[in-house]
Amino acid sequence: MKRRLCAILALVCVSAASARGIEWAGTEWRVRTGAGKPCASDRWNADGAWVDADGWLHLKIARLPDGRFACVELESTRRFGFGRYAFDVRGPIGSVDPDVVFGVFMYPPADVGPDGTNEIDIEIARWGEANAPQVNYTVWNRSGIGKRHAALSVQENITHSMFAFNWQRDSVSWESPLQQGREVSFRGNIADRPQTLVINLWLFRRPYPRSQQEIEFMIKSLRPL
Numbered sequence: 191m192k193r194r195l196c197a198i199l200a201l202v203c204v205s206a207a208s209a210r211g212i213e214w215a216g217t218e219w220r221v222r223t224g225a226g227k228p229c230a231s232d233r234w235n236a237d238g239a240w241v242d243a244d245g246w247l248h249l250k251i252a253r254l255p256d257g258r259f260a261c262v263e264l265e266s267t268r269r270f271g272f273g274r275y276a277f278d279v280r281g282p283i284g285s286v287d288p289d290v291v292f293g294v295f296m297y298p299p300a301d302v303g304p305d306g307t308n309e310i311d312i313e314i315a316r317w318g319e320a321n322a323p324q325v326n327y328t329v330w331n332r333s334g335i336g337k338r339h340a341a342l343s344v345q346e347n348i349t350h351s352m353f354a355f356n357w358q359r360d361s362v363s364w365e366s367p368l369q370q371g372r373e374v375s376f377r378g379n380i381a382d383r384p385q386t387l388v389i390n391l392w393l394f395r396r397p398y399p400r401s402q403q404e405i406e407f408m409i410k411s412l413r414p415l
Contacts, residue, residue, distance in 0.1 A: 210236055211267070214247045215411035217387075222263040229261035230289070231397035238262030238391070244410075246280070249391040251290065251405040259398045263390035270296065270415070271384040276354035276365075281407030283314050283368075284348035286324050289396045291315040292407045295328075296357070296385040306335040308381035310362050312353050314407075318395050324348075327355070327364045331379040340364075340374045352412070357381070387415065 212219050222234040238250045239262050249262045277294060286292070291313055298308035309330035316322040323341035330337045354365040359382055363375035391407055399405055 212239060212241060212264070214241050214264075215245070216414035218267040219264040219389075220267060222265070222390075228392055228394070230393040230395055231259050231261065233258055233260035235260035235262055239264055246408045246410050247389070249292070249389065249407050249409070251391055251393065251399065253404055259393065259404075261390065261392035263388065263392065265297070266387040266415070269299070269384035269386055272357050272359060274354060274356040275387075275415075276352060276412040277312075278350070278352055278410040278412060279314070279407065280350045280409075281314070282349060282405070283351060284324060284344050284346040286314050286316060287399045287401060287405060288316045288318055288320045288322070289394045290399055290405050291317075291390075291392050291394050293388070293390050293392075294353070294409065295388055296381060297388045298381065298383075298385050302381075302383045302385060303332060306330055306337075308332045308383075308385060309337075310355055310357055310381060310385075312355060312364065315394065325353075325366070325368060327374050329362055329376045329380060332381050333379060338376045342366075342368060342372070342374075344368050354412075 210221055221236045221239050223236045224234055225232045238252050240248050251259055254260050293313045295309050295311040307330050311328040313326040314324055315326055323343040325342040328337055328339045351366055351368050356363045361377045362380055
């Protein structure tokens with residue numbers, strides 16, 4: 191989604207720069223801090239991301255001491271090209287809060303393209319609708335703003351699954367046991383230059399989860415990145 195839609199004095203976009211970095215899956219990551227969209231609470235928390243002893247990256251929408259909730263986002267310091275990227279994901283996949291978004295996606299640096307282009311997304315989100323499908327696959331075309339999107343409904347009790355995308359020069363396809371044999375792929379006008387990988391957990395329209403509870407997802411790469 192459009193991470194860079196934010197402004198200071200309606201002119202300058204808030205940076206995704208971080209106060210610290212972490213290492214995960216063989217790669218260095220910048221952790222976002224400060225204010226900025228798309229997080230509806232306008233808060234990003236560097237302490238909302240950590241790696242455990244088993245190699246799981248944890249992301250948590252946490253309640254801060256002032257009572258507000260803060261989102262979390264990491265961006266790889268290096269770029270990735272064509273290939274298959276696969277992840278184990280644990281969290282409230284089937285029962286995701288309508289205003290919570292968990293995303294794993296390729297995102298274009300400024301020299302590759304503007305926001306709203308070139309993305310390749312896996313997102314667990316209902317986009318504000320309580321009964322909407324939970325799993326979303328999206329491609330943002332490399333030329334001009336536009337996207338192609340597929341959504342998948344899953345059972346409410348799903349808390350663990352594998353997700354993968356295979357990015358080639360002229361196509362992208364997705365894989366998950368939750369697809370139950372359904373093929374999802376798009377061809378043509380696909381990103382064709384190396385990009386950074388972004389992982390985030392954020393609030394869509396409300397500045398807090400509807401449950402008023404902290405939300406946590408975990409992700410593990412199925413190969414070194």
